[in-house]
Amino acid sequence: MIKNSYIDIAQNDLEYLESVLETGSRFYNQLAVQCQQVTEKYLKGYLDKLLTDEDISDLLRRHNMKRIASKLNEIYPELKLDTVGLAYLTDFYFDARYPGDDFMIVSEDEFQKCLSVMYDTVNKLKSLEN
Numbered sequence: 001m002i003k004n005s006y007i008d009i010a011q012n013d014l015e016y017l018e019s020v021l022e023t024g025s026r027f028y029n030q031l032a033v034q035c036q037q038v039t040e041k042y043l044k045g046y047l048d049k050l051l052t053d054e055d056i057s058d059l060l061r062r063h064n065m066k067r068i069a070s071k072l073n074e075i076y077p078e079l080k081l082d083t084v085g086l087a088y089l090t091d092f093y094f095d096a097r098y099p100g101d102d103f104m105i106v107s108e109d110e111f112q113k114c115l116s117v118m119y120d121t122v123n124k125l126k127s128l129e130n
Contacts, residue, residue, distance in 0.1 A: 006045030013038045014122065023106035029096040035114040036065075036092045043068045043086075046125045050075070061130050063117050065090050069121070085117035 017034045019029045025031060044060050047068055059068050070082035092114060095102045106114075 006041045006048055008045075010038055010041030010045055010122075013041060026108070028111040029104075030109060032092040032096050032106045032111050032114045035111075035118040036089050039086070039089055039118045040068075040093075041066055042122050042125050043072070046128065047072060050128070063090060063093055072125075076128065079128070081124055082117060082120060085113075086121065089114055089117045 002008055004075060013034065017038060020031070020034075032049070040063060043065055045057060047056055054073075065086040066083045069083050069086050073079055073081050073083070075079070091102075092106065095104045096106050
């Protein structure tokens with residue numbers, strides 16, 4: 001059963017993504033969006049978990065993973081979260097989902113980069129628990 005927290009929902013989303021990948025899915029737009037969602041929820045979850053004495057409501061309401069990562073890097077410099085990679089991944093939330101001037105068809109290489117940024121971020125955040 002999924003618990004009602006960013007981290008638990010992120011973990012569920014990650015397990016879903018991994019199960020879809022096992023099927024050999026090539027729906028790269030949806031897969032890239034899922035990478036973005038997993039990463040954003042993990043970032044928000046750890047931000048919420050670790051910054052209990054600070055008002056972070058603005059960061060939790062927005063989709064700016066670079067700002068969230070910068071805040072976490074400021075407090076935990078050993079994390080070295082990739083803010084450039086996260087800025088790249090952020091764009092997929094809208095650009096791979098909605099029509100318009102910025103709509104894109106995600107290639108396999110672009111998806112692999114999304115997957116790499118996602119796992120890098122998730123693994124670094126989980127390292128805080130050790």
